[in-house]
Amino acid sequence: MPQELNYLKETPSQTAGPYVHIGLAPGAAGFDIYRQELGWDIAGPNAAGQRIRVEGLVIDGTGSPVKDVMLEAWQANSEGHYAHPEGGGDVEEGFRGWGRVITDFATGEWAFETIKPGKVAGRNGAIMAPHINLWIVARGINVGLNTRLYFEDEAEANTADPVINVIEWERRRKTLIAKRTERDGKIVYRFDIRLQGEDETVFFDI
Template sequence: MTQQLNILRETASQTAGPYVHIGLAPQQAGFDIFENDFGNVLTTPQTKGERIRIEGCVIDGSGTPLRDVLIEIWQANAEGKYAHPGDRQAGKSVDPAFRGWGRACSDFETGVYCFETIKPGAVVGRDGRLMAPHINFWIVARGINVGLNTRMYFGDETAANAADPVIRLIEWEVRRKTLIAQREARDGQVVYRFDIRLQGDDETVFFDI
């Protein structure tokens, strides 16, 4: 008896968008369809830590800000602890008033994204080495087949950044600088500018995780 083998074809890939906002960030697209909208504000009035604003653009190879990007961030709280059972760091507590995860879209007109959060504390990595304060980013948009992962470090944490085990994996200093956000004060608020470049000489370092 001859058995016929069916060869399955690979499913076609699809980039995110242009309707990614409707499913993941409906409020920005003008829809009020979720009971809980997970937006770009990670804090409450009771959240511990220094309040900061993160803003920037995702820029393509031609230098043009993308206007349909969706970005998610996740981070530790002010003590350096994640709101996740996998974080077993001793001596640190979870802040129940801090969500630790946020989602934002770039502005349809300007291409600028922003998050309202707190500056995280240093986190002990899996190998026991202390990592500099940082925020994890995930980026999706039209033209991006697989979501891109990167990190934002803080320009006013020079000593901690120099010792960070992840930054030290990046051989060239000029490439390391693509992960550093610069601090400024604006209207009484602390702002960190973090532009993400998808291509070109100043392409942001992305991680395969």
């Protein structure tokens, strides 16, 4: 008789918290582990382009801010190149194009400073509008959520973006657009992420 095979059972899923900050952003959680916190410097001092601040809240289905979220951001430089061998071209010294931030434990606000990315060549040469890719994880989220931040003042490029155009309803597309303001002479883009509800942010299965 053929020998029976013993298969390992799937490990039960669980959410990321409450210790996600200790492992992934220990400095913000009050632990002095690294000389330099991993993932805070997105653009570096040598990056060309327009310096911007991006900020927002992650909001749950009841309309309340979620205060224990970690976000990771990926972006191209101002010329539309990623810091990767297949990123489309050279990037400035020190440009990482990747960062990690957590929400303020008291207010739920998150923010990071970077440079505004340029248009990026996508699949089959299709040009994507300037955008920042975001990955969100927190207690209560079993699988990290992926979304994109586009810029309000790039309306023409947004109209032609192949990813935005996959979204059928105009109302849903608007959940990916960050609003531009200015504060103390700095350009600020506001991007609130809604996890549930009528204006739920569009999330991508990638």
